[in-house]
Amino acid sequence: MLHFIINEFAGNGKGKKIWEQFRKELNISYTFHLTQYKEHAKEIAQQLGETALSNGEKLLIIVVGGDGTIHEVLNGVKGFRNVFVGNIAAGSGNDFSRGYFSFHNAKEIEQLILKKECTYEQMDSGLLKINTTTQKSFINNAGIGFDAFVANLANQSKLKKRLNSIGLGKLSYVYFLVYGLFKFKIFDLTVCIDGVERSYKNVWFVTLSNQPYFGGGMKISPKSKPNDGILELTLVHNLPRIKLLLLFVMVFFGAHTRLKAVVQTSAENVKISVKEQILCHTDGEIIKPLTKESTIEFDIQPKSWNLVNEK
Secondary structure, eight states: EEEEEEEEGGTTTOOOOOOOOHHHHHOOEEEEEOOTTTTTHHHHHHHHHHHHHHHHHEEEEEEEEEHHHHHHHHHHHTOTEEEEEEEEOSSSSSSHHHHHHOSSHHHHHHHHHHSOOOOOOEEEEEEEETTTTEEEEEEEEEEEHHHHHHHHHHHTTEEEEEHHHOTTTTHEEEHHHHHHHOOOOEEEEHHHHHEEEEEEEEEEEEESSSSSSETEESSOOOTTOOTOOEEEEEEEEEEOOHHHHHHHGGGGGGGGGSSSSSEEEEESEEEEEEEOOOHHHHHEEEOOOOSSSSSEEEEEEEEEEEEOOOO
């Protein structure tokens, strides 16, 4: 079974335009679903997965949307061994399509369907837990602090929509990065990495990555691989505000790791304790502000979902 889940509003209407083009070119049988509200893609994907599982069928879901849409679908089908996920990039940042295989035209999809067996790779995901009450899976990255603060500003801004309309949506992150540089309050935390605890002061952000890219092409974690069974932690602390701007220039090339203020390490489990109320995100989607005395835990979930490819 082939199903498409389409977010027509992704990229300020880019999703609708790309889907209309694919529909004209597709010459195979399929069913499609249009998302109507936040988390709708998750609901659709989960329902499709459960139905296919009860019928003993394999299911291919191809997502037309941005990082937020593919994030929702993953949270709906994670753990379903009978479900295979593909992607058509139609958002503003499209970091998923930089780190994972994505379809570029209808012919690639048709060739996959004509094969007797679906070609795929088992991929990892991350799991974020807050105070044992909130859980969210992520496929690109998750984190707390400045990156979540900037993502929140961009997501709520009308400027992002205007830039999307002229194909420059990813520049909204850069704009709000500079704006947020003078508004964000740095914080202290304690981090426990695979059982080893350490405290840091004057922290800007902590990001856990499953693939290299975030923020519309920034190479935050150059060594990350989405199927190696580990996450990469990036922590930035004790860095003057003006030098943080330099860091975000360097991060497009992955050169920021040379700075002493940047801590990078691999881990299977990370626990962070903070005493400040702070924003948190998974794949750029904001989670409600944390309460004081919060504990945030990140775990790797190896081989938890199936990504189709053209191999």
